Amino acid sequence: MSxxxxxxxxxxxxxxxxxxSTRGDYRQLGGNSYLHAIINGGFKGKLYPVNPKxxxxxxxxxxxxxxxxxxxxxFVISAIPASGALQLIKDCAAKGVKAIHFFxxxxxxxxxxxxxxxxxxxxxxxxEHGIRVVGPNCMGVYCPASGLSFLADMSTEAGKTGMICQxxxxxxxxxxxxxxxxxxxxxxxxxxxxxxxxxxxxxxxMADDPDTELIMAYIEGVKDGERFKKALQHAATRKPVLVxxxxxxxxxxxxxxxxxxxxxxVDKVWDGLLSQVNAVRVDTLEEWIDMAVTxxxxxxxxGRNVALLGLGGGATVLAGDEATKEGLVIPGLPDELRESxxxxxxxxxxxxxxxxxxxxxxxxxxxYYPILKVFSEYEGIDLTIVHFSVGLIARPxxxxxxxxxxxxxxxxxxxxxxxxxxxxVIQMMTLPVHYDWMVEAREKCYRSGIAVxxxxxxxxxxxxxxxxxxxxxxxxxxx
Amino acid sequence: MSxxxxxxxxxxxxxxxxxxSTRGDYRQLGGNSYLHAIINGGFKGKLYPVNPKxxxxxxxxxxxxxxxxxxxxxFVISAIPASGALQLIKDCAAKGVKAIHFFxxxxxxxxxxxxxxxxxxxxxxxxEHGIRVVGPNCMGVYCPASGLSFLADMSTEAGKTGMICQxxxxxxxxxxxxxxxxxxxxxxxxxxxxxxxxxxxxxxxMADDPDTELIMAYIEGVKDGERFKKALQHAATRKPVLVxxxxxxxxxxxxxxxxxxxxxxVDKVWDGLLSQVNAVRVDTLEEWIDMAVTxxxxxxxxGRNVALLGLGGGATVLAGDEATKEGLVIPGLPDELRESxxxxxxxxxxxxxxxxxxxxxxxxxxxYYPILKVFSEYEGIDLTIVHFSVGLIARPxxxxxxxxxxxxxxxxxxxxxxxxxxxxVIQMMTLPVHYDWMVEAREKCYRSGIAVxxxxxxxxxxxxxxxxxxxxxxxxxxx
Numbered sequence: 001m002s003x004x005x006x007x008x009x010x011x012x013x014x015x016x017x018x019x020x021s022t023r024g025d026y027r028q029l030g031g032n033s034y035l036h037a038i039i040n041g042g043f044k045g046k047l048y049p050v051n052p053k054x055x056x057x058x059x060x061x062x063x064x065x066x067x068x069x070x071x072x073x074x075f076v077i078s079a080i081p082a083s084g085a086l087q088l089i090k091d092c093a094a095k096g097v098k099a100i101h102f103f104x105x106x107x108x109x110x111x112x113x114x115x116x117x118x119x120x121x122x123x124x125x126x127x128e129h130g131i132r133v134v135g136p137n138c139m140g141v142y143c144p145a146s147g148l149s150f151l152a153d154m155s156t157e158a159g160k161t162g163m164i165c166q167x168x169x170x171x172x173x174x175x176x177x178x179x180x181x182x183x184x185x186x187x188x189x190x191x192x193x194x195x196x197x198x199x200x201x202x203x204x205x206m207a208d209d210p211d212t213e214l215i216m217a218y219i220e221g222v223k224d225g226e227r228f229k230k231a232l233q234h235a236a237t238r239k240p241v242l243v244x245x246x247x248x249x250x251x252x253x254x255x256x257x258x259x260x261x262x263x264x265x266v267d268k269v270w271d272g273l274l275s276q277v278n279a280v281r282v283d284t285l286e287e288w289i290d291m292a293v294t295x296x297x298x299x300x301x302x303g304r305n306v307a308l309l310g311l312g313g314g315a316t317v318l319a320g321d322e323a324t325k326e327g328l329v330i331p332g333l334p335d336e337l338r339e340s341x342x343x344x345x346x347x348x349x350x351x352x353x354x355x356x357x358x359x360x361x362x363x364x365x366x367x368y369y370p371i372l373k374v375f376s377e378y379e380g381i382d383l384t385i386v387h388f389s390v391g392l393i394a395r396p397x398x399x400x401x402x403x404x405x406x407x408x409x410x411x412x413x414x415x416x417x418x419x420x421x422x423x424x425v426i427q428m429m430t431l432p433v434h435y436d437w438m439v440e441a442r443e444k445c446y447r448s449g450i451a452v453x454x455x456x457x458x459x460x461x462x463x464x465x466x467x468x469x470x471x472x473x474x475x476x477x478x479x
Numbered sequence: 480m481s482x483x484x485x486x487x488x489x490x491x492x493x494x495x496x497x498x499x500s501t502r503g504d505y506r507q508l509g510g511n512s513y514l515h516a517i518i519n520g521g522f523k524g525k526l527y528p529v530n531p532k533x534x535x536x537x538x539x540x541x542x543x544x545x546x547x548x549x550x551x552x553x554f555v556i557s558a559i560p561a562s563g564a565l566q567l568i569k570d571c572a573a574k575g576v577k578a579i580h581f582f583x584x585x586x587x588x589x590x591x592x593x594x595x596x597x598x599x600x601x602x603x604x605x606x607e608h609g610i611r612v613v614g615p616n617c618m619g620v621y622c623p624a625s626g627l628s629f630l631a632d633m634s635t636e637a638g639k640t641g642m643i644c645q646x647x648x649x650x651x652x653x654x655x656x657x658x659x660x661x662x663x664x665x666x667x668x669x670x671x672x673x674x675x676x677x678x679x680x681x682x683x684x685m686a687d688d689p690d691t692e693l694i695m696a697y698i699e700g701v702k703d704g705e706r707f708k709k710a711l712q713h714a715a716t717r718k719p720v721l722v723x724x725x726x727x728x729x730x731x732x733x734x735x736x737x738x739x740x741x742x743x744x745v746d747k748v749w750d751g752l753l754s755q756v757n758a759v760r761v762d763t764l765e766e767w768i769d770m771a772v773t774x775x776x777x778x779x780x781x782g783r784n785v786a787l788l789g790l791g792g793g794a795t796v797l798a799g800d801e802a803t804k805e806g807l808v809i810p811g812l813p814d815e816l817r818e819s820x821x822x823x824x825x826x827x828x829x830x831x832x833x834x835x836x837x838x839x840x841x842x843x844x845x846x847y848y849p850i851l852k853v854f855s856e857y858e859g860i861d862l863t864i865v866h867f868s869v870g871l872i873a874r875p876x877x878x879x880x881x882x883x884x885x886x887x888x889x890x891x892x893x894x895x896x897x898x899x900x901x902x903x904v905i906q907m908m909t910l911p912v913h914y915d916w917m918v919e920a921r922e923k924c925y926r927s928g929i930a931v932x933x934x935x936x937x938x939x940x941x942x943x944x945x946x947x948x949x950x951x952x953x954x955x956x957x958x
Contacts, residue, residue: 027875105829137829167793169839220796246793251809251835252800258831259792284936285797313738314646314725317699318764321731330730350584350616352737356730360648396506428907435914457763 005132006197006205008098010143010187012074014046016066016097018088019079019104022055026152031079032057034103034140036152043147046071066091074098077140082106082118085136089122093129100126102136108193108261109137123195137260138192139168142175144185145211159184161292162212164202166191166220166260174216174285180439182446183292186211193260200227207235214295215241216288220256222265229273236277240295240469243279244288245270278472280465287461290453294462297451302421303382304329304467307375308356308456309368310387310425316358319387319456323356326460330355331380344370355381364403368410376418385459386411387425388441397433408441412448424452425459484611485676485684487577489622489666491553493525495545495576497567498558498583501534505631510558511536513582513619515631522626525550545570553577556619561585561597564615568601572608579605581615587672587740588616602674616739617671618647621654623664624690638663640771641691643681645670645699645739653695653764659918661925662771665690672739679706686714693774694720695767699735701744708752715756719774719948722758723767724749757951759944766940769932773941776930781900782861783808783946786854787835787935788847789866789904795837798866798935802835805939809834810859823849834860843882847889855897864938865890866904867920876912887920891927903931904938 015038019031026036035049035058048069049062056062063069066076066088076097078088082104092100107119119136126133134140139150145158151172161183165171171190179185186209191197199219206215215235222228235241247256248267274281282288306328308319323330333341333355342353344366352358359366368386375381388407415422424445426438445452453459494517498510505515514528514537527548528541535541542548545555545567555576557567561583571579586598598615605612613619618629624637630651640662644650650669658664665688670676678698685694694714701707714720726735727746753760761767785807787798802809812820812834821832823845831837838845847865854860867886894901903924905917924931932938 025878027878106826110827165793167791167796169791170793170797218793220793246796246800249800249803251787251803251811252796254811254833255792255796255799255831255835255837258833259796259837284801308730312646312648313734314644314649314697314699317646317725317731317734317738318649319731320734321725321728322763324728324730330728332730332733347585348589352734354733354737356734358734358738399504399506432911432914432918435911439911 005098005130006201008074009101009132009134009141009189009197010148011146012045012099012148014048014071014073015043015075015077015148016048016050016063016069016073017077017079018050018066020049020051020057020062022051022053022057022062024057026058030103031077033152034077034079034150035060037149037154038147040152040156041144041147041149041154042156048073066095066097069095072096076100077103079103082115082136085118085122086125089125089131092131093125097131099132099134101134101138101140103138103140104135105137105192107136108195109259111258111261119193119195126196133196134189135192136195138166139171139190142185142188150190155179155184157184158186158211160186160211160213161216161296162186162206162209162214163188163216164191164199164206165189165216165218166194166199167218168192170218170285174289178289178292181289181293181442181452183289183296194223198223200224200231203228203231203235207231207238213239214292215239216292217241218244218246218288220247220260225265232273232279233277236279241277241279242282242288242291242295243274244282244285245274278469278476280469286454286458290458290462291465293451293453294466297446297449298421298466302463302467305331305380305382306460306463307381307384308387309371309375309384310356310358310389311360311364312389313350313352313358313360315387315389316352316356319385320356322456323385323460326457327464328460334380337374337378341371341374344374364407368407369414372410372414372422373418376414376420381420383421383423383463385423385425385456387427387456389425389427397431401437404437404441408444412444412450415448415450422450423459423463424450425454425456426452427455484577484609485680487553488580488611488613488620488668488676489627490625491524491578491627493527493550493552494522494554494556494627495527495529495542495548495552496556496558497529497545499528499530499536499541501530501532501536501541503536505537509582510556512631513556513558513629514539516628516633517626519631519635520623520626520628520633521635527552545574545576548574551575555579556582558582561594561615564597564601565604568604568610571610572604576610578611578613580613580617580619582617582619583614584616584671586615587674588738590737590740598672598674605675612675613668614671615674617645618650618669621664621667629669634658634663636663637665637690639665639690639692640695640775641665641685641688641693642667642695643670643678643685644668644695644697645673645678646697647671649697649764653768657768657771660768660772660921660931662768662775673702677702679703679710682707682710682714686710686717692718693771694718695771696720697723697725697767699726699739704744711752711758712756715758720758721761721767721770721774722753723761723764724753757948757955759948765933765937769937769941770944772930772932773945776925776928777900777945781942781946784810784859784861785939785942786860786863787866788850788854788863789835789837789868790839790843791868792829792831792837792839794866794868795831795835798864799835801935802864802939805936806943807939813859816853816857820850820853823853843886847886848893851889851893851901852897855893855899860899862900862902862942864902864904864935866906866935868904868906876910880916883916883920887923891923891929894927894929901929902938902942903929904933904935905931906934
């Protein structure tokens with residue numbers, strides 16, 4: 001089927017949710033939580049809850065069956081048990097539904113003949129009537145522009161990142177965590193068993209989707225290797241593609257087979273393919289989010305010469321080591337620059353005036369702004385990584401809240417006032433109250449267009465990956 | 480000087496704190512915070528605040544000078560400015576003080592002739608009168624058994640881990656974070672510029688200290704390579720030594736030189752030395768803490784066959800990959816074990832019944848206890864890693880608090896009831912409230928003798944390092 005048939009999944013005019021209960025709790029995953037999430041998402045079309053018992057839920061009339069709904073239905077979300085799936089798809093066929101998402105599990109992923117046969121039968125009816133199927137056994141679709149969502153706390157702001165994620169749990173986790181670092185989504189699809197709509201369909205769609213400028217893909221297995229290769233190649237020539245391939249070890253592959261019935265494929269083959277098309281390969285969920293942050297907030301390619309600025313002598317030594325190990329260059333500062341920086345500080349005791357630089361002791365009262373100004377005027381530095389880490393922890397929170405706010409503010413001001421990129425690292429500190437500060441500070445940073453990471457290591461690794469991606473892209477464009 | 484001269488640092492009968500102010504805030508790092516930390520630590524000896532202006536602070540009489548203190552003074556903590564350091568050491572000499580710690584910075588670490596000369600002069604007086612010097616430019620001593628401490632929130636429980644840490648910021652951070660995962664300390668020393676007491680003294684002391692069973696060493700540079708090598712060799716034959724060597728890159732070494740005036744040395748030489756003596760090398764603060772947790776909570780060497788148990792299909796696939804990549808073996812389960820496990824669950828839909836195992840959907844109501852019982856009776860598994868991660872996040876916190884508590888409780892009960900080790904991974908989740916849960920859950924686990932990690936990767940890496948350490952140790956004992 002054509003890729004355009006996926007439009008019904010992302011931009012339906014009407015949605016029915018099957019498996020909604022008038023006594024159900026919308027906070028439990030299921031029909032009621034989908035209904036709640038879509039209302040919360042601001043969906044503008046018609047919304048129809050379905051349950052054989054009828055009644056009313058969240059202010060909407062419940063219809064006994066999809067067939068009983070008065071108007072047209074473009075898209076159905078199924079949260080009923082697997083035993084009712086075949087009847088439901090027949091109802092959808094009778095109603096002229098264009099696409100259905102089965103949150104329902106209990107199909108081929110069980111690895112048993114009954115489940116495999118049921119999935120085959122449902123698909124046969126769907127194919128016969130031109131209905132696209134997302135899943136079964138997945139979270140489905142989050143598309144903030146149209147208001148579709150699989151969880152009520154997803155951001156309602158639309159963005160430029162498209163995510164293809166076979167796993168529902170990982171889709172939810174990454175969508176939430178990435179959002180807290182400023183990544184906003186065009187479309188997110190968790191597609192589970194991929195009985196119909198699969199990674200190739202979605203990769204082709206995202207490649208040509210004008211609302212998507214960056215593609216994240218989490219892949220457990222691929223149904224059709226040749227087709228996916230072509231789709232990936234096509235996508236990667238048009239926009240950056242970040243791939244997290246899992247099931248790359250024997251035990252991971254075994255779990256993937258049970259999870260979504262996927263055949264994982266050979267790791268080296270994946271390495272070769274991804275390198276060949278210049279897709280960015282990542283190894284963990286955190287790196288996957290890191291690269292989405294990186295491609296979102298680095299408008300111009302920075303060079304490899306990096307300044308490191310933070311608090312804490314030991315933290316500064318480690319920062320130098322970690323950034324260097326990850327492939328960045330941390331040049332020492334020329335004498336005149338060290339002297340002019342020292343001149344800004346009241347006392348040098350307890351600080352490190354070089355690169356990496358440490359503004360410990362009372363030097364932090366000078367703040368980051370004047371230091372970043374000095375760096376911005378020095379051509380030997382392309383980018384500064386500012387880290388907030390262990391240096392502040394000797395004081396109790398109530399005493400360093402003010403300094404913390406000032407330093408974050410210094411960074412956002414410097415980023416907008418000077419012409420050189422700044423990246424921020426906020427390492428988790430030791431008290432629960434710091435967690436809240438971190439969440440707030442991250443938001444201040446990304447609202448100012450600054451990339452935020454959890455460690456120097458991750459920031460440096462991300463910067464290095466971006467530089468390699470860009471170099472390869474330029475090389476190909478030139479060749 | 481002999482190692483026994485360090486006893487005055489850890490077990491002084493009386494302590495004077497120079498640089499205490501009657502108007503000072505004990506929450507700011509300085510003389511007042513040391514006084515406060517030592518009172519809080521339950522120090523049993525005499526405690527004397529010192530300030531030229533006299534007066535009273537925290538209920539204690541302030542003496543104008545160390546010389547004016549009526550009784551003997553074993554140990555002095557200096558938080559006065561560097562300009563007064565020479566007079567202070569002369570006063571200490573006149574008083575017969577045995578050891579002094581200079582929190583004070585502004586000495587050789589500045590890399591300027593004045594600072595280097597001042598440090599030399601202070602040390603000359605100290606040597607002449609047999610006074611041991613810790614620092615300058617460091618946090619000094621935390622020794623819960625005697626009540627000495629550098630921060631008021633350090634645990635007052637004494638333990639078996641000795642920490643040698645050149646950096647004060649890292650010493651504070653690691654002591655706090657390790658404590659939250661159950662590590663308790665015999666002695667912690669942050670020794671800064673190491674003008675007198677250095678890494679070799681401390682390594683020798685910790686090696687022979689009956690209260691210390693595990694040594695953590697963070698090293699920026701070494702004063703006397705041959706001596707340190709011998710000390711390390713001696714220590715490593717007696718107890719596990721965990722080494723975080725920093726300043727291993729050009730920029731890290733530059734920062735270390737500014738930080739504590741250290742010459743970092745060649746990384747490969749360190750690799751060779753540490754491997755030769757079977758010290759455990761780690762690369763980050765987190766890995767350093769991980770290994771302290773590992774050596775504290777793994778009484779018997781587990782084998783390499785590991786079961787992975789958690790919530791979330793995608794999380795489970797990743798767990799398999801990460802544990803395997805870090806060198807553990809994740810064997811698939813025999814059919815009869817899969818069947819008996821499936822029999823425990825109401826429905827298999829949405830779960831993965833194998834190894835790795837995923838108890839998603841409603842399967843979690845069965846809990847971890849019966850599954851861990853099955854694993855404990857199966858000889859093909861040496862150890863289970865239970866992970867708490869993204870699988871729970873679809874529900875709002877108020878709905879899964881009960882399940883969370885039940886699952887943590889299942890693990891601690893299984894650990895005490897069955898004869899097989901269990902390790903716990905608690906990955907940070909997406910809401911601030913989860914941070915508090917994590918802190919609480921970690922404590923429940925370590926109070927039950929369970930090692931807790933932040934990720935599968937870190938748990939697996941730590942387990943692998945422990946197994947390699949033990950294999951090498953056995954090999955040597957046999958050879």
